Amino acid sequence: MKKGTLKQILLITDGCSNKGEDPAATAAIAYQQGITVNVIGILDDDQTEEPEGLHEVEDIALSGGGVSQLVYKQSLSQTVQMVTKQAMTQTLQGFVNQELKQILGPKQSMEDLDPEKRGEIMEVVEDMGETCDLEVLVLVDTSASMHDKLPTVKEALIDLSISLNARIGRNRFCIYSFPGKRKDIQKVFDWSPKLDAISTIFPKLTSGGITPTGPAIREAMYQFGKKSLLRSLRDEDEPNVEEAGY
Amino acid sequence: MKMNQTWKKQDIELKPGMSLNGKWHKFRYMIKRKLGSGAIGSVFLCECNGKEYALKISDNSTSMTMEVNVLKSLQKVQGNRLGPSLFDVDDWVTPHGIKYSFYVMEYLKGETMASFIKRNGSAWIGVFMLQLLEDLERLHQSGWVFGDLKAENLLVLSSPPRVRWIDVGGTTQKGRAIKEYTEFYDRGYWGMGSRRAEPSYDLFAFVMVFLNLYFPKRFNKGPNAEKVLYAKINEVKALKIYSPCLMKAIQGKYQSSAQMKNEIANTMYKAQKTHTSSKQTGRTQKVRTKTKSPVIVETGGIFLLALFYYLSSLLVP
Ligand SMILES: Nc1ncnc2c1ncn2[C@@H]1O[C@H](COP(=O)(O)OP(=O)(O)OP(=O)(O)O)[C@@H](O)[C@H]1O
Numbered sequence: 001m002k003k004g005t006l007k008q009i010l011l012i013t014d015g016c017s018n019k020g021e022d023p024a025a026t027a028a029i030a031y032q033q034g035i036t037v038n039v040i041g042i043l044d045d046d047q048t049e050e051p052e053g054l055h056e057v058e059d060i061a062l063s064g065g066g067v068s069q070l071v072y073k074q075s076l077s078q079t080v081q082m083v084t085k086q087a088m089t090q091t092l093q094g095f096v097n098q099e100l101k102q103i104l105g106p107k108q109s110m111e112d113l114d115p116e117k118r119g120e121i122m123e124v125v126e127d128m129g130e131t132c133d134l135e136v137l138v139l140v141d142t143s144a145s146m147h148d149k150l151p152t153v154k155e156a157l158i159d160l161s162i163s164l165n166a167r168i169g170r171n172r173f174c175i176y177s178f179p180g181k182r183k184d185i186q187k188v189f190d191w192s193p194k195l196d197a198i199s200t201i202f203p204k205l206t207s208g209g210i211t212p213t214g215p216a217i218r219e220a221m222y223q224f225g226k227k228s229l230l231r232s233l234r235d236e237d238e239p240n241v242e243e244a245g246y
Numbered sequence: 247m248k249m250n251q252t253w254k255k256q257d258i259e260l261k262p263g264m265s266l267n268g269k270w271h272k273f274r275y276m277i278k279r280k281l282g283s284g285a286i287g288s289v290f291l292c293e294c295n296g297k298e299y300a301l302k303i304s305d306n307s308t309s310m311t312m313e314v315n316v317l318k319s320l321q322k323v324q325g326n327r328l329g330p331s332l333f334d335v336d337d338w339v340t341p342h343g344i345k346y347s348f349y350v351m352e353y354l355k356g357e358t359m360a361s362f363i364k365r366n367g368s369a370w371i372g373v374f375m376l377q378l379l380e381d382l383e384r385l386h387q388s389g390w391v392f393g394d395l396k397a398e399n400l401l402v403l404s405s406p407p408r409v410r411w412i413d414v415g416g417t418t419q420k421g422r423a424i425k426e427y428t429e430f431y432d433r434g435y436w437g438m439g440s441r442r443a444e445p446s447y448d449l450f451a452f453v454m455v456f457l458n459l460y461f462p463k464r465f466n467k468g469p470n471a472e473k474v475l476y477a478k479i480n481e482v483k484a485l486k487i488y489s490p491c492l493m494k495a496i497q498g499k500y501q502s503s504a505q506m507k508n509e510i511a512n513t514m515y516k517a518q519k520t521h522t523s524s525k526q527t528g529r530t531q532k533v534r535t536k537t538k539s540p541v542i543v544e545t546g547g548i549f550l551l552a553l554f555y556y557l558s559s560l561l562v563p
Binding site: 077078089110114119130163165166168 | 270307308311312314315318335336337345347421422423424429434435440441442443
């Protein structure tokens with residue numbers, strides 16, 4: 001089986017966007033480009049119900065083909081890695097489902113198969129999840145209210161790299177914050193296989209007043225290499241030069 | 247694609263007395279009561295053809311399929327059963343047309359290790375250690391690592407007392423990334439190693455299972471996590487004799503569960519011997535001969551008990 005690279009944006013925020021285009025729309029564009037958008041909404045300790053402002057979180061992930069989760073900052077580490085892994089499975093399963101439709105017809109999906117066959121297919125999905133390469137662009141909201149949450153975010157990201165680096169497949173991470181000084185996003189940490197070096201950079205993050213989530217996702221999209229797994233899988237019928245030698 | 251965008255709990259409430267029919271294999275299950283619920287799905291006690299089973303049901307077909315795959319792999323491991331044995335895997339469509347996945351497994355009737363030890367004393371610690379290490383060894387031998395080893399995933403069955411695993415959802419093939427873990431039991435969280443599935447990962451969690459018995463509210467890692475762990479191990483009297491082994495496991499120094507099991511067994515043996523001889527010295531000859539046998543019965547009790555249950559676990563299929 002051809003090995004591909006999964007691409008994800010992991011958006012970590014605690015509020016609603018208030019500048020620029022609708023983030024759900026930009027997430028939909030990213031998804032079209034083969035980049036999954038996952039969103040984690042951090043709740044304040046005194047927030048008990050789902051706050052209005054964080055409604056957006058689910059919408060962005062839905063149109064970005066990803067996973068979303070609201071969480072108190074104490075459980076951020078476990079959530080970040082679960083969201084990332086679950087989104088990987090979801091993406092791969094989506095791909096497998098498409099293949100199944102080709103074989104079995106448009107109305108068929110994995111759930112329509114008997115449990116034994118489902119088990120065999122799931123094994124393939126799990127194998128792919130373990131061995132595929134992964135690129136995660138972390139997009140951290142650094143608007144004022146996030147200030148006291150940043151140390152926890154840092155811990156969670158280091159923890160994420162511990163989890164993902166236990167996989168067989170390779171990983172690359174980078175971190176951007178938004179709003180940037182003059183631009184929509186600001187590079188915090190360039191593409192790298194590990195995140196343990198971020199300890200020194202994180203305390204320097206400054207916080208701004210606005211939350212341009214939509215523009216930030218759009219910019220983030222351009223930070224990935226051109227080829228993506230979904231794309232390459234969709235275009236499978238027209239083999240390109242890169243695969244010809246494989 | 248039908249999958250939960252978030253994994254907020256969506257508990258399915260099945261009422262006692264109702265029945266559900268499997269879509270594929272057509273077995274009929276009568277629900278008796280709820281046993282509990284986890285991150286994915288709920289577990290019910292049910293009856294089929296006069297026998298009791300535990301039935302786990304969820305709308306997350308993906309996760310259920312992954313769990314079933316693990317259970318199936320474990321059935322292939324020879325010897326004592328690792329995890330509940332699997333009876334059936336099927337789907338259920340409600341009268342409203344909503345689809346659920348479920349699987350049916352052996353119903354394990356038991357209590358938590360904590361409540362067992364509370365009633366029966368910490369002499370049982372060693373017994374459970376040996377039993378767990380033996381199961382882990384067999385699991386590791388067959389190419390798997392338990393992953394999410396924790397107090398909640400263990401049950402003590404009675405007569406004879408035997409620890410069994412219930413939730414095997416975290417079980418991962420060796421060399422891969424641990425599928426599921428709980429922070430307190432995770433060596434990655436404590437900064438004591440990777441999250442790659444290898445025997446030493448389970449042995450770390452194994453130590454935390456026994457620490458959790460004595461610190462049910464758990465504890466924080468603080469700035470020097472390693473030190474905290476050592477301090478906690480040495481703080482518990484009931485774990486005293488095992489502490490050198492527990493320390494080694496925390497540091498990832500055991501290559502296999504078998505190695506750790508041997509050292510624990512040796513420790514128990516030695517503890518019994520030194521205990522006996524220290525009681526003997528300082529007594530007069532006369533007194534000693536008088537009390538000799540009761541002393542041996544008392545101090546040897548721990549070890550003999552352990553040995554007995556260890557052996558019987560080997561013999562009972
Ligand atoms: N085979 C079984 N026999 C008896 N009781 C069981 C069995 N399987 C599960 N249970 C009960 O049901 C509860 C829920 O189990 P389940 O495996 O769904 O999740 P969990 O271990 O609580 O959590 P998670 O899925 O989040 O790891 C258990 O705590 C246990 O009490």
